[in-house]
Amino acid sequence: MDNIKKVAVIGAGTMGAGIAAQVANAGIPVLLLDIVPADATNRNVIADGALERLKKADPAAFMSRDAARLVTPGNIEDHLAGLADCDWIVEAVIERLDIKQSLYAKIESARKPGSVVSSNTSTIPLAALVSGLPDSFARDFCITHFFNPPRYMRLLELVGGPATRPEALASVRSFADHRLGKSVVDAKDRPGFIANRLGVYWLQAAVIEAVEMGLDIEDVDAIIGRPMGIPKTGVFGLLDLVGLDLMPHVNASLAAALPADDPFHGLNRPLPLVERLIADGYTGRKGKGGFYRVNREAGKRKEAVDLVTGTFRPARKADVEAIGAAGRSLNALLDHDSPHGRYAWRVLGRTLAYAAFLLGDAADEVEAIDEAMRLGYNWKQGPFQLIDKVGVDWLIAKLEREGWAVPPALRLAAGRTFHRIEAGKRQVLGLDGAYRDLVRPEGVVLLEDLKLDRQPVLKNGSAALWDIGDGVACFEFTSKMNSIDGEIMDLLGKAIRRVKKDFKALVIYNEGSNFSAGANLGLALFAANIAAWTEIDQMVSAGQQTYRALKYAPFPVVGAPSGMALGGGCEILLHCDAVQAHAETYVGLVEVGVGLVPGWGGCKEMLSRWSNAGTLPKGPMPAVAKVFETVAVATVAKSAAEAKEFLFLRPSDGITMNRARLLADAKARALSLVEGYAPPAPPVLTLPGPSGKVALELAIGSLRRQGKATPYDEVVSGALAEVLTGGDTDVTTPLDEEQVLELERSRFMRLARHPGTLARIETMLMTGKPLRN
Secondary structure: OOOOOOEEEEOOOHHHHHHHHHHHHOOOOEEEEEOOOOOOOOOOHHHHHHHHHHHHOOOOOOOOHHHHOOEEEEEOOOOHHHHHHOOEEEEOOOOOHHHHHHHHHHHHHHOOOOOEEEEOOOOOOHHHHHOOOOHHHHHOEEEEEEOOOOOOOOEEEEEEOOOOOHHHHHHHHHHHHHOOOOEEEEOOOOOOOOHHHHHHHHHHHHHHHHHHHOOOHHHHHHHHOHHHOOOOOOOHHHHHHHOOOHHHHHHHHHHHHOOOOOHHHHOOOOOHHHHHHHHOOOOEOOOOEOOEEEEHHHOOEEEEEOOOOOOEEEOOOOOOHHHHHHOOOHHHHHHOOOHHHHHHHHHHHHHHHHHHHHEOOOEOOHHHHHHHHHHHOOOOOOHHHHHHHHOHHHHHHHHHHHOOOOOHHHHHOOOOOOEEEEOOEEEEEOOOOOEEEOOOOOOOOOHHHHHHHOOOOEEOOOEEEEEOOOOEEEEEEOOHHHOEOHHHHHHHHHHHHHHHHHOOEEEEEOOOOOOEOOEOHHHHHHHHHOOOHHHHHHHHHHHHHHHHHHHOOOOOEEEEOOEEEEOHHHHHHHOOOEEEEEOOEEEEOOHHHHOOOOOOOHHHHHHHHHHOOOOOOOOOHHHHHHHHHHHOOOOEOOOHHHHHHOOOOOOOOEEEOOHHHHHHHHHHHHHHOOOOOOOOOOOEEOOOOHHHHHHHHHHHHHHHHOOOOOHHHHHHHHHHHHHHHOOOOOOOOOEEHHHHHHHHHHHHHHHHOOHHHHHHHHHHHHHOOOOOO
């Protein structure tokens, strides 16, 4: 990992620029080069333009403003000598062999001995790339196939050749894992490698079958989506996202490279409808639309292509009887006697059979193919996990009834499964017919693995406490979206007492998509609708006291978030001794969006942090204003690095790039705090009182008059201003923690009774979007 200190990326297109940005996110200087266009007055214009687009990208390519400063743009005519300082050179130019090989000759003349060179190609075999080049180049060359966008897609396919030095592969693998946050999958030098080989086949099967059966695309996306554990974009939504115009090119590349007996050829036929859409400019979201479009002339109406007529019509809600009839049984959906059921089988059956066909060709390991589809296409389960779900023997029998070929790998697994748990260990079936333990990379610890051979120390319907070894306990949220409810608070209180008795330290962590979406709004709305104000007040008070008990526990507490950590999820992190955050952690106090103020100590903790930051002018008002401008607009940090800028995380908090390493890193951080640990001293805050409140209200009023704040924003922000300025206090009377918590609770309860807040909560629950009342 430490062998790579500087990187060069040649090719400043979408992928090359994105790779450069992720290298910079890792804190590594990167040289971004491209050609000099004819008659260019700025010889770096392509790389300069790419850097500017990266800075404005949405979703953001950079995790922080500092990262952007690590990218140096240049061109391959004037700055190729800079490669001599680089340890890894990534080529990401156009997919033409002659252009790549010409560039490699230039790279070979400029690079230092032992530097690694890799291509981001997705279609050209490695053997062809190094053909005719010096042995010294081939020894240092490999393929590193990133997925777009490089910051967010966790998969990296790594391909070595017969001549590639093992040390070169090990260096890239370690760097990509630890520093870039990638799950590295070793692939063979085969067309399309793993994910695109199977993914393109799956997408082609889905489109071909839908067109030939004349189905509605909304129904198809519903069938391919949740029932199969695939993102809700389904197939047609996904193609709109990646671009319809890529389909013909990728299909043609695979068809030209794959052997004649590959099942892909049976699906590779022209689709006149797709060709017509592309010709008319419907290339997906980057164009006028694709299979779906927004008709602005019809009042921004969402429309969908009719696969029979080829014309657009109003989009509608999916109506698939087979999904309801099947319930949670995937087998029942695949067996359903209806066009939708037959479609589900013809797509998934083909795809699972093709996955088995690829075992031993694209990759030798079941887990490599599963991981490639989970991370490259965001499938919830890999194809072999889906085969186990429907049953190996069931799949073989159904393939035989259809007259379809049964791949040897399926015959090998007959009567068994590809995955099993034996003596508390995950095992996978090998090509030799024997099971072997699934070995995680060194330093990777997953809670899902630890659970296999132990029982929870404590557990209820919304949370659990686990012993993760070495005297460290792990508190896990298990509620829907990990929203915080009374059961979590109750078990957290019990966990604090249990950890004090039996453990050295506590980590708060889970393996859900999001750390926590905040408080359970559904329960809060229900309580409000029946006027259970005492119960709501008790919930707020209980949360405050539980989080305080966590903060002042006689042992270190480390929060380990990933994904969203909002509202109450953010507040629990604010009360931890330290946080070890996954780089893709999105933190914020967002309560104003539902008409409330932070009620579990969020205001108090943020005031304390900014008052002691040492970066603001002296006096009580600068910290108050800073917290107000952050919380009043429901600011959410778009990365863990940005969370430090808002002080949702401290400068000393750690960031883990690879999600799979988060628990191990958090545990190590917790153990490092054990020796000599003492709880923090309670904060004492000096707040400006009514004069400060007036200043904040003037700012609110100005925004209201400019149309940047709604009438109810003014109400909510006014309550927030009262909390942050200390109510009736003044600068001569410092406030302790309990007094600020009481302000939070009382203003929270005042807003909770307001019809404007109830309307915001109801709208959020129904639409997932804030109400601008």
